[in-house]
Amino acid sequence: MSEATVILKKGEGRTIKAGGSWIYDNEIDKIVGDVEDGAIVKVEDFDGYPMGRGFINRKSKITIRMMTREPDVVIDDEFLRNRVKAAWDYRKAVSDTSSCRIIFGESDFLPGLVVDKYEDILVVESLALGIDIMKPKILQYLQEILAEDGINIRGIYERSDAKIRLKEGLPRTKGFLSEPFDTKIKITENGVKYNVDVENGQKTGFFLDQKGNRMAMQSLVRRMKAAGENVKVLDCFTHTGSFALNCGLGGADSVLGVDASELAVEQARENAELNGLSDRVSFQTADVLDLLPELIEKGEKYDVVILDPPAFTKTRDKIKQASKGYREINMRGMKLTRHGGYLATCSCSHFMDYETFTAVIGQAARAAHVRLRQIEFRTQAADHPFLWSGDEAGYYLKFYIFQVLEER
Numbered sequence: 001m002s003e004a005t006v007i008l009k010k011g012e013g014r015t016i017k018a019g020g021s022w023i024y025d026n027e028i029d030k031i032v033g034d035v036e037d038g039a040i041v042k043v044e045d046f047d048g049y050p051m052g053r054g055f056i057n058r059k060s061k062i063t064i065r066m067m068t069r070e071p072d073v074v075i076d077d078e079f080l081r082n083r084v085k086a087a088w089d090y091r092k093a094v095s096d097t098s099s100c101r102i103i104f105g106e107s108d109f110l111p112g113l114v115v116d117k118y119e120d121i122l123v124v125e126s127l128a129l130g131i132d133i134m135k136p137k138i139l140q141y142l143q144e145i146l147a148e149d150g151i152n153i154r155g156i157y158e159r160s161d162a163k164i165r166l167k168e169g170l171p172r173t174k175g176f177l178s179e180p181f182d183t184k185i186k187i188t189e190n191g192v193k194y195n196v197d198v199e200n201g202q203k204t205g206f207f208l209d210q211k212g213n214r215m216a217m218q219s220l221v222r223r224m225k226a227a228g229e230n231v232k233v234l235d236c237f238t239h240t241g242s243f244a245l246n247c248g249l250g251g252a253d254s255v256l257g258v259d260a261s262e263l264a265v266e267q268a269r270e271n272a273e274l275n276g277l278s279d280r281v282s283f284q285t286a287d288v289l290d291l292l293p294e295l296i297e298k299g300e301k302y303d304v305v306i307l308d309p310p311a312f313t314k315t316r317d318k319i320k321q322a323s324k325g326y327r328e329i330n331m332r333g334m335k336l337t338r339h340g341g342y343l344a345t346c347s348c349s350h351f352m353d354y355e356t357f358t359a360v361i362g363q364a365a366r367a368a369h370v371r372l373r374q375i376e377f378r379t380q381a382a383d384h385p386f387l388w389s390g391d392e393a394g395y396y397l398k399f400y401i402f403q404v405l406e407e408r
Helices: 077-094 129-148 163-168 208-226 242-249 262-274 288-297 316-335 354-368
Strands: 005-008 022-024 028-032 040-044 050-056 062-068 099-104 113-118 121-126 155-160 173-176 184-189 192-197 232-236 254-259 281-285 302-307 337-347 370-378 398-406
Touching: 040 062, 050 129, 062 129, 077 099, 077 129, 099 129, 099 184, 099 208, 113 129, 121 129, 184 208, 192 242, 192 262, 208 242, 208 302, 208 337, 208 370, 208 398, 232 242, 232 288, 242 254, 242 262, 242 281, 242 302, 254 262, 254 288, 262 281, 288 316, 302 316, 316 337, 316 354, 316 370, 337 370, 354 370, 354 398
Parallel strands: 005 040, 121 155, 232 254, 232 302, 254 281, 302 337
Antiparallel strands: 005 028, 022 062, 040 050, 050 062, 099 113, 113 121, 155 173, 184 192, 337 398, 370 398
16 A cells, blocks of 8 residues: 555644644645555645655544654654664663653654653553554564663553543553563652552653652752751642652651642652651641641741642643632742742643743732742753654643742
């Protein structure tokens, strides 16, 4: 079967012309030739100008995900191996690779695919039909490339259970892609030890994208202790305790981590015990939105407050509602931070952009009657890169550290 060609409508294809990787169904004029969903197609502009090659899925609103801008490149085994090697070489240059994200979809020119490495275990998430077909080859090449660096992968687990797969016409699936193994993996990050549950944990088991931000908080607490300060920390939406434990390792006198999930809190307690921090780092199961007003009413104050909520919106049309939620928790977090103390606050929502999130924090500060001295603005770890002009993977994690000052 000869390769089919997709012709764009006149004036369409703005996303890929700006550097993105997606072509939507309403941008396509016609498809010339027969093609099965998941296969590679050529893409041409309305006037015949070659745009590159990508894989097609007519069941998805994102009908084509581009694999290359080079119209004459063949997407074969060598092509895939080179893409995988480039992704690994990049991580070796910019990240601690003991546990890291090796492949990050469009940012590594392998659209729809995520592969995380936890020590000698790989966890894979596939979100598109075309990459699902290529997945076995990609994982084979990744294991071979890691072996060349002396890293032997013990097992692979699939976490392709996100709802978004349904929009691709794909079933949600999870399970072993290798011989079975204990799915609770021990990792060390920033000197902190964790038990990571790759089978039942959030996403692929752990939020690797906050690695540098957790280290920033560990370093801040360590400097505060070196200056002779007592450090009392409140870590909100703690999940399995990562920020709390980094503060504990930094020398905090007391840390309280709060999360609504009893399962997450139990895992956080196990992690505290694993690090010998149970005497200073404790956890509570509670709804943060209910607990913060109670703590304010009691007159509690903390030297460091950390706000790491789940995404309040995953769609563009809920931004107004999400802004209200972010404004509320930040206002309360500021009220719980002592004068001269520190607030770390973040948003992991792709649709809560930098400008909107920044404006919301400013509104919260005015409502709390405090001034904010910005110490640092950070984003996701370097193993979660984003391409300028490519909006698909994107600049989704925003992380501020402020000193909170009373209006005087």
